[in-house]
Amino acid sequence: MLDVRRMKVLREVAAQGSFSAAAEALSFTQSAVSQQVAALERETGAKLVERGPRGIRLTDAGEAIVRHTDAVLARLNDAEEELQAIAGLRGGRLRLAGFQSAGATLVPRAVAIFHERHPEVELSMTEAEPENAVPLLKTGDVDIVFTMDWAKRPEPPDPALEYVELVDDPYDVVLRKGHRLAGAKRVKLADLAGEPLINPTSRCECNRVIQQACHDAGFEPNIVFRTDENMAAQAFVASGVGVALLPRLACEPLHPAVIVRRLDQGAPVRRVQAARLAAGYRSPASEAMMQILQDVAEEFREAELEAVG
Numbered sequence: 591m592l593d594v595r596r597m598k599v600l601r602e603v604a605a606q607g608s609f610s611a612a613a614e615a616l617s618f619t620q621s622a623v624s625q626q627v628a629a630l631e632r633e634t635g636a637k638l639v640e641r642g643p644r645g646i647r648l649t650d651a652g653e654a655i656v657r658h659t660d661a662v663l664a665r666l667n668d669a670e671e672e673l674q675a676i677a678g679l680r681g682g683r684l685r686l687a688g689f690q691s692a693g694a695t696l697v698p699r700a701v702a703i704f705h706e707r708h709p710e711v712e713l714s715m716t717e718a719e720p721e722n723a724v725p726l727l728k729t730g731d732v733d734i735v736f737t738m739d740w741a742k743r744p745e746p747p748d749p750a751l752e753y754v755e756l757v758d759d760p761y762d763v764v765l766r767k768g769h770r771l772a773g774a775k776r777v778k779l780a781d782l783a784g785e786p787l788i789n790p791t792s793r794c795e796c797n798r799v800i801q802q803a804c805h806d807a808g809f810e811p812n813i814v815f816r817t818d819e820n821m822a823a824q825a826f827v828a829s830g831v832g833v834a835l836l837p838r839l840a841c842e843p844l845h846p847a848v849i850v851r852r853l854d855q856g857a858p859v860r861r862v863q864a865a866r867l868a869a870g871y872r873s874p875a876s877e878a879m880m881q882i883l884q885d886v887a888e889e890f891r892e893a894e895l896e897a898v899g
């Protein structure tokens with residue numbers, strides 16, 4: 591029978607690209623990693639790793655082991671969760687992963703409510719963009735992740751996931767106090783033509799969405815600085831570097847030297863979702879958190895309606 595711990599070590603070697611990097615990630619010595627992989631090769635009766643001048647490469651047998659490791663770990667995690675749930679919500683754990691602005695707004699409120707109702711459940715939160723959070727969900731490293739979709743550029747849903755819609759999160763323009771557009775109740779995207787723009791980095795989907803919205807409004811954005819940190823973007827606006835387009839959830843808290851103005855027609859809108867695996871065991875803690883998230887999202891929607899009214 592294959593040793594799951596050794597399978598996990600091989601998966602980490604494949605992910606890191608070297609024995610030394612895997613050892614650092616696992617807090618092992620390099621010798622211990624090599625011994626674990628060698629032992630797994632003896633168990634399988636096959637060579638799993640080949641060393642070359644550019645690092646390690648998995649053999650076909652190694653690829654097969656790694657491919658099945660994620661599924662094995664996910665099933666083991668299901669078993670652990672089910673055993674913990676025998677005690678209901680009087681113990682166990684719940685692990686979340688989500689992007690920065692959700693972690694600064696929706697999630698703290700939901701976590702506070704959950705902790706008040708179920709103080710014996712251990713809660714943890716990892717900050718991760720959706721493209722990094724979803725793999726964690728599939729390998730059983732987290733239980734619920736926060737994802738986003740775009741109203742004008744919807745992504746096909748992943749059939750392995752179950753999604754719950756939380757809030758529609760439109761983009762607003764963040765301006766330095768005293769900016770020429772500060773007195774407007776609403777700002778047209780076209781009014782930002784020529785303005786120096788602080789934008790997300792090219793690895794962030796938000797960057798492409800904002801640039802497309804500017805193109806649709808008839809101009810090429812004048813991007814002068816890039817950052818994926820929402821508070822950093824606000825700070826650059828406050829210092830006069832430029833203006834920024836940020837989702838509404840990312841404007842809490844707000845830098846004291848900036849103001850937010852809503853965009854007129856054409857503003858990008860992202861849809862914030864909570865997701866978990868469509869198949870597999872669902873703990874009572876997971877069920878409780880999903881309901882709380884929906885309740886908190888409803889509070890945000892009601893607050894938005896009051897603000898508009």
